Amino acid sequence: MFDTALTTSDLMFLAKGAGMTLAITGVSVAVGTLLGIIFGVIRVQIGPIWSAPLTFILDIFRSVPLLIQLVLGNAFQAIVQFGWEPFTTSCVILSLYTAAYCTEIVRGAIDAVPPTTRRAARSLGLNWTQDMGYIVAPLAARIALPSWIGLTLGVLKDSSLVLWLGMIELLRASQILITRLQEPLFILMICGLIYFVLSFPIARLGGYLEKRWSPND
Amino acid sequence: MIEIENVRKSFGPLEVLKGIDLTVEKGEVLTVIGGSGSGKSTLLTCINGLEPIDTGRILVDGTHVHAKSTDINKLRCKIGIVFQQFNAFPHLTVLENVTLAPRKVKKMGRAEAEEIAIKQLNHVGLGEKRDVYPSRLSGGQQQRMAIARALAMSPDYMLFDEVTSALDPQLVGEVLDTLKMLADDGMTMILVTHEMSFARDVSDRVAFFHKGVMAEIGPPEQIFGDPQNEETRQFLSNVR
Ligand SMILES: Nc1ncnc2c1ncn2[C@@H]1O[C@H](COP(=O)(O)OP(=O)(O)OP(=O)(O)O)[C@@H](O)[C@H]1O
Ligand SMILES: [Mg+2]
Numbered sequence: 403m404f405d406t407a408l409t410t411s412d413l414m415f416l417a418k419g420a421g422m423t424l425a426i427t428g429v430s431v432a433v434g435t436l437l438g439i440i441f442g443v444i445r446v447q448i449g450p451i452w453s454a455p456l457t458f459i460l461d462i463f464r465s466v467p468l469l470i471q472l473v474l475g476n477a478f479q480a481i482v483q484f485g486w487e488p489f490t491t492s493c494v495i496l497s498l499y500t501a502a503y504c505t506e507i508v509r510g511a512i513d514a515v516p517p518t519t520r521r522a523a524r525s526l527g528l529n530w531t532q533d534m535g536y537i538v539a540p541l542a543a544r545i546a547l548p549s550w551i552g553l554t555l556g557v558l559k560d561s562s563l564v565l566w567l568g569m570i571e572l573l574r575a576s577q578i579l580i581t582r583l584q585e586p587l588f589i590l591m592i593c594g595l596i597y598f599v600l601s602f603p604i605a606r607l608g609g610y611l612e613k614r615w616s617p618n619d
Numbered sequence: 620m621i622e623i624e625n626v627r628k629s630f631g632p633l634e635v636l637k638g639i640d641l642t643v644e645k646g647e648v649l650t651v652i653g654g655s656g657s658g659k660s661t662l663l664t665c666i667n668g669l670e671p672i673d674t675g676r677i678l679v680d681g682t683h684v685h686a687k688s689t690d691i692n693k694l695r696c697k698i699g700i701v702f703q704q705f706n707a708f709p710h711l712t713v714l715e716n717v718t719l720a721p722r723k724v725k726k727m728g729r730a731e732a733e734e735i736a737i738k739q740l741n742h743v744g745l746g747e748k749r750d751v752y753p754s755r756l757s758g759g760q761q762q763r764m765a766i767a768r769a770l771a772m773s774p775d776y777m778l779f780d781e782v783t784s785a786l787d788p789q790l791v792g793e794v795l796d797t798l799k800m801l802a803d804d805g806m807t808m809i810l811v812t813h814e815m816s817f818a819r820d821v822s823d824r825v826a827f828f829h830k831g832v833m834a835e836i837g838p839p840e841q842i843f844g845d846p847q848n849e850e851t852r853q854f855l856s857n858v859r
Contacts, residue, residue: 522706522765525667526720526772527695536719540710615710 407583408592419575420596426489426571427558430496434557435550437497438504443534445505446512463502469563471495476567492564500557507549511542544615551608555601572596620644621666621776621809626675628661635661637831638675643809645775648802650818650839651811653828654854659811660703662828663778666809667698679776696724699769700778703785705761707753713740714749717768725772732771739767743797759790763797770801777801779810815858819843827851 441460445453463471475495479486486494515538523537524530565574576593580586621643628636635658643649651659664670666677668684668691677684682694708716717736721727727735740746743763745756753761762782769777779798783791795817802808802821812818818825818839825842827835827850835848846852 516704516706518702518704519706519708521664521669522702523708525669525695525698525700526768527692527724528720529692532723536723537708544710 406585406588408579408585408589412579412583413592415579416572416575416592416596419570419572420600422569422571423558423561423573424600426492426496426561426564426569427554429493430500430561431554431557433493433497434500435504437501439508441501441505442508442512445509460502460505463498464506468495468499468560469566471499472563472566488564488567488569492561492567492569496557496561496564499560500553503553504550507546507553508542510549511546512538514545515541544612547608547611547615551604554604558601558604559597620678620680621807622678623662623666624675624677626662626665626677627673628658628665628670629673635831636665636672639833641826641833641836643776643807645807646805647823648806648808648810648821650822650825651809651828652813652815652818652825652842652854653834656830657828658831659828660780663700663780663809663811666778667695667700669700692724696720696772697774698776698778699772699774701762701765701769701780701782703781705753705758705785706765707756707761709753712750712752713745713756713764716753716764717771720768721771735773736767736771739770740764742770742800743767744793757790758786759793762786762794766794766797766801775807777806777808779808779812781811781813783812783814813858815843815855827854829854 441456445456450457472492472495476488476491479491519541520533520537523533528536562571562573564571565577570578572593576589580589583589621641623639623641626636626639627634639658639662641649651662653659661670665672666679666684668689672685679694679698683689684691684694708719711719714733714736717739718729718732721732721735722729725732737746737749740749743766745760745763745767748756748760748764753764756764766782782798783794786794791814795814798808798810798817799821810818820839822839824836825839826833827842827846827848829848829850835842835846835851837847841847842851843855846855
């Protein structure tokens, strides 16, 4: 159908790039979400004044372009001689970037749980942990879900920036093939298709959970 | 027995309770009436320790509610409270709403908790609704569920804060009937209400709150028939 020089091994090369994209995104979203939940709960618990330093640091990660964070982060780890692989550096920076956004999502979701509902839970004798676990967590998760899915899809795409650290992920792999084969449109189409295939299940998972949880509201 | 001794409580510069002294005996039904902002809700939330107090003390069966050494969550099992807002847990079915605290706080098994829950739900006339989510209930049904949820902890005391105020008029009756039933069963209750004829009907004593002070307390015949306090008289003539 297509007259192309693209070989099976080239496709494998792309697939490996996609695997790298998925790995970096998976690690960063997992670690970032965990940190985001911890930071979000801390922010709600200790209030805006005491959490100001934390908020300030997270604001930096939210406002400085990711590319600059990656390059500076990499330079920093070299200067202090952490000796990190580019993969580690990429995951650390992207995790913090994800955590910064996730913290806001978590804080907003916890704040959106009606205080009167929480007071009712406490008045039944539930302690703070039980209130958080059985009331706040499920309700906040429902509220946070759409934003969190959006964040995850964003990180999946933004992870392409780690190519600046020499990582060969999906976009970089495509670029290499384009340089060699001079078939930019076709290769970019395949690259875009792979991004879509990676994103689609995440988006669907969101839709599925939203539907499953909705009759309960 | 609930003993409230010289309790003062401020929110910032606003003193909401200005030295309340009040004792509620076992089996007694005390109704609290009074104007908006007079401190009625605040008193109830202080009794089960949801709000701290500034001075004075509150004892429930001799236990100091606000003492650091008190296991407040254990004490709260004894004191059920139902609020004006319905406060259903929207992600749980009616049955799960009612079994949550018995299972997690009292560490009851599922079967035992459900048995108690179903008994309480039947008691308030919601036996058939046990598997639906609260969003499918009317306001009156949600409020009765909240009552069943509190009763499932087998409390010795029940506090009700204007539980019919957010209801459509035609739903008020079903909830008041539930309260009446509880009172007839001998439950010790403090209820804040604006339903004066109901208060007159079920109360052993009626307390009138005015600007953070308990201005008058007495049997319903006295408060409604022959109030001694000028403020009480004025309040009652306004609500009638
Ligand atoms: N958490 C709070 N923070 C600050 N002020 C509060 C808080 N809770 C209550 N207040 C204030 O305390 C006063 C007494 O409130 P409370 O809710 O006890 O009155 P109430 O007698 O129950 O009135 P109502 O009949 O309107 O329910 C009010 O002026 C209210 O604005
Ligand atoms: Mg009130």
